[in-house]
Amino acid sequence: MLLDSPCAIARSVGLLGERWTFLILREAGFGVTQFARFREQLGVAPDVLSDRLSTLVEYGVMERVPYQEPGARSRYAYGLTDAGRELAVVLGALQQWGDEHLPWPEGPTVLRRVRKTGRPLHVGFIDDRGKEVPLDDVAFERTAAYPA
Amino acid sequence: MLLDSPCAIARSVGLLGERWTFLILREAGFGVTQFARFREQLGVAPDVLSDRLSTLVEYGVMERVPYQEPGARSRYAYGLTDAGRELAVVLGALQQWGDEHLPWPEGPTVLRRVRKTGRPLHVGFIDDRGKEVPLDDVAFERTAAYPA
């Protein structure tokens, strides 16, 4: 399986790359928590949704917590864990690329902003001094941990 | 189809989210260009590889250029376009997340570095002044272009 790969991209894709998973995470990021809301927003089949949520919970990307509204029976809420919230970087990168290379006719429909100031944001590579590094200066290099 | 979605994440995933696509792009980023090399590196079935390369070419992520080595017949090389190279941000984000949350026992196998200085790199959100912004300060907001 891809989850055993020495390549971290392969492991991430092995866990997250199935159909619907990124869209489930997107909705979770927008605050959706209930099974039925995911279904409404996405139109995903219930068996597939059940399967995806289970594996996300199993791997610690989401958590399933029972909750009870007053005067209603107890239900389950699916929420992002810290690991899941960190996927915002991946989702932001996908969004940025899609807006640029598969544009929506009327322009971007969702923007990334700094919460308080409203300043626009993009996703990019940053060095250890907090300085952005252009794509051409980025290199991927194998370490000794890479098996033969 | 997801490619018509108003959500840029959905469009990106609709094009790139099929099985093998990210791994093909990873190999392309490492300089692989030939059909048979992709097959060797990934172990992907030839019909699937053919299909993925075709759609990547169709959407301008890769290009198929004939080339000829001296004393050999002409062949095809698949290379990233500028749009394809920009996916390094997405791949870097997936890698970073996988290294953190699905770690390889002996540590990361591939590092991101500044090409000349060797300084380590990470992927993150950056504001319009080039300053990194922590995750908690990032907000996603709908624009007027988002349809009802």
Place this chain on the structure above:
DNA sequence: CTCCTGAGTTGGTATTCGCAACTTAGCATT
């Protein structure tokens, strides 16, 4: 003129997906 290699295509089987229908559980209403 046959062999070799790269770049695929074709055919059949095994998974996975998607839809529809059904199940389970508990509060609320009659």
Place this chain on the structure above:
DNA sequence: AATGCTAAGTTGCGAATACCAACTCAGGAG
């Protein structure tokens, strides 16, 4: 107490994808 309503699933079945093996189709080399 029986029925209804809704959330959260599960089950069964046809359709679409993926995987594997074998085959095709160049064009240059021996």
